[in-house]
Amino acid sequence: MEMLIVTSDADIRLLEYSINDIVEYIKPKKIIVAANLAMVDEKTEAGLKGACGGDVSFVDNDRIYEGLNGEAVRNELEKITGTTVSDYCTQWYLRQFVKLGYAFDCGEKEYLFMESDLLPLKKLPVYDGQGRPVMFNTKGDGSETGSGIMLIRPDIVREITEQINKREDLEGDIWWIRILNSLKPDSLLKMTFSVYDLYVSYVRKAYPAIYTDAKLRVFYRARRLLGKLPSRELKQWAGKNYDCIRLRRSDRPSESLIRINSNRLFRAIVPVAFEEFVDRYFEILSDKWVKICRFSIRENLGNEINRLRNLKRYIEGRKKLNNQGTMNKVPETDGCIVLTHSGTRPIPEYTVDCVEQIRLFSDIPVLFICSREKEIPQRLKKIARIVYIEDMPVSERHLRFFRKLSSFKANFDNFFQHATERFFIIDEAMSSLNLKNVIHMENDIMLYEDARVLLEKMKEQYDDITVPRMTEQFCMATVMYIPDSDRMRRFLDYVLAHILDRKSNDVNKKTNDMIMLADYLRENGKNSLPLINKGYIDEHGLVNSKGEKAPDEYIDDYFKYTENFGGFFDPQPIGQYLGGTDRKPKGVANNAGYSNEYSYIDVSKLDIRWKQLGERSVPILVWKDREYRIYNLHVHCKELNRFRSDIERR
Known part of the structure; x- marks a missing residue:
């Protein structure tokens, strides 16, 4: 022959x-x-x-x-x-x-x-x-x-x-x-x-x-995982699952994966190569391999897994989109609060404090969106409607998000990926459940007002999505107002257009959910939620601890609607000052009094007190002869139980 x-x-x-x-x-x-x-x-x-x-x-x-x-x-x-x-x-x-x-x-x-x-x-x-x-x-x-x-x-x-x-x-x-x-x-x-x-x-x-x-049985992307000219050991490993490999020049080798796959101990732990690549590697990361590999290697492996995970989700989502029928029209819900949890970590217990705090002021519908794989606290099931991500129709925009992240050389930081992906999940919930006038809150937020009252004020002042502004560069979706699906999708289109760094054709590493929110509000001429009273700005200005001043064009954004609301919102610095940060310096148990270096508002100059309203206490700012409500605290230290309105304060 x-x-x-x-x-x-x-x-x-x-x-x-x-x-x-x-x-x-x-x-x-x-x-x-x-x-x-x-x-x-x-x-x-x-x-x-x-x-x-x-x-x-x-x-x-x-x-x-x-x-x-x-x-x-x-x-x-x-x-x-x-x-x-x-x-x-x-x-x-x-x-x-x-x-x-x-x-x-x-x-x-x-x-x-x-x-x-x-x-x-x-x-x-x-x-x-x-x-x-x-x-x-x-x-x-x-x-x-x-x-x-x-x-x-x-x-x-x-x-x-x-x-x-x-x-x-x-x-x-x-x-x-x-x-x-x-x-x-x-x-x-x-x-x-x-x-x-x-x-x-x-x-x-x-x-x-x-x-x-x-x-x-042909493994087509072997050059990426095994290298340009794989070693005898790697070929034997691949031979457990495949008859042949293709070493196509179009597949760029991944140095981090090749280095990991070349490790004899790793191949012993993962006897099945490639076909179960994503699932098995996630398992290994949380088991034996995470204990024996250097952090830098683990971090690179995590990026590669994240990319493949997104590709897998894209493929599965595409199949789901092709198979799903038309959703039955459900009654419109005008006004609700939506919380989300995605990613690999368990649902934190403090989420219960977040929702129970909402319930102290309002009976507004609260939706908690998560995966079926998560173990949901029993108390949370009693006070919130649980919506499973798997039950909602996947959107074309969400699929484009997966596809983009799966094709880049690098990847989003895993935390910021999920922080950004939540917006796509919220959009799917608004569409499939017929929601409008939604308040989205992060899970470490404590709310100190009837959400229906806040919604009415938001509807009067804003015709697009809005969030509290931290600086001209960062906006926090700690409390986010979303009028309807059309406005949300306009923002998602902006995200999809700006997540890519066109010069490197890779993930824009300077982009995360906070930056994209700030850029979106600026480029569309939209205002943020109020952040402080005008009296503070007149007396102290807007200057951070590094001596940097807020640009003049943003100053009005900080107080424009404060009087209309009768108070303001905390993107991060007030909660950090009162409770400390999530990651504390080594050997420090409590770093309350923390001053956020980026914040143009010096919280130490604010007279913040707790005021009793019936059986509930709320934080207020006392400014001369005025009182301003502080409608939320971003409890960065995650100890939400310390800031509940139903605990006794002395």
Whole structure:
């Protein structure tokens, strides 16, 4: 059996690497390498012949079939498409036709063609037990081909080309020119032609009994996970799941994953390679591997897993979108509070304090959105409506978000990814549950007013989404007003347009949910929720601890609606000053009095007190002869139980 390998200039070195495995696992009688002979030096030729015991020959791609060469292919392509064609496109088509053209010079009954970037990992029988040739495909049932290796009968190829030459509707004197003319110009440039499809479709119809179908398990993105030239150990590891690997040049190797996969201990922990890649790696991160690998490696692995996880969610979401029917129209809910929890961490217990605090002031509907996989505190189930992410129709925008994050070289910080993804989840809830005039709160927020009262004030002042502003660069979605789905989707379109750094075609690492909210409000001329009274600004100005002043164009935003509301909102600094931060300095148990360096409001200059309103206490700002309500606290230290309105204060 002769074996034909058609290789590009770039894959010559790869062939030197793979030739030993080809000889060992396929055992061809003779190997013919079709290539640009100018790229095959004496050392390369000697090395390949040595590996094959000398039974290898080289032939120039331009001389396989008379009249078939790179220049002729380029001329025909440019004639049909009417445009200049790249060298890559020209050589690609030349290699496709060489695969068939070799049939006119082959003296054997069959010849085996194999892609130059395909590497066998174990013995591949090209004939079945009865001596019939095998047709490899990736499903094993004949429904999918393109496995990268195929046993071709020259007489059938000649028969196919004769049929093509007889067609009067195709222009050209030679079969390969007629094939080009049978394709649409735009598809020509996209290189959609397939030798496999042409040959296999003809054989299935004309000679259905000649071949035996066999499944070939091919790992297509091996170059990314195993490297350009995988080690023997990595090939053995991949061989547990696959028959072959493809080392396609279009797949950029991931140094972090290659380094991790090259670790013997890691491969022992993960005996099943690739097919369960995402799920198994998540399990390992939280189990043995997290204890034995360096943090830097673990962090890189986390980024890669996050990317693959998003790709998996995109694929699953696309299937869900295709299968879901039209939602039954549900009654409109005008006014509610929505909290979300996504990501891998458990639902924190302080979420119960957040919702119970809401209930001290209002009976407004509270929706808590999370995954079915989460264990929900029993107290939370009694006071909030639980909505499962899996039960809601997935939106096109949410899928685009997954798709973008799965295709970048780097990735969002995992925390900021989930902080941004919640907006897409809220949009799906608003659409599927028919919600309008929604207040979204983060789970470490304590609210000190009837939410229905706040909603009425918000509806009077704002016609778009709004949140409290921290600085000109950051806005916090601690308390977020969303009038309706249209406004929310306008913001999501902005997120999708700005999550990508167009210069590097990668995640914009300077972008997170806080920055995008601030930019959105600024670029759309929208105001934030009020942050302080005007008297404070007149007396102290807006200056942070680093001596930086708030830009003049933002000053009105801080107090514009304070009098209308009779109070203001806390994006972060007041809660941090009163309770401290989540991450405290080493050896410090309580860092209350913390001053946020970015805040233009110096909380230490505020006279904040707790005022009793019946059986409930609320925080207020006393400013000279006035009192201003502080409608929320961002309890950054997560000790929400200390700031409940129903506890006794002295």
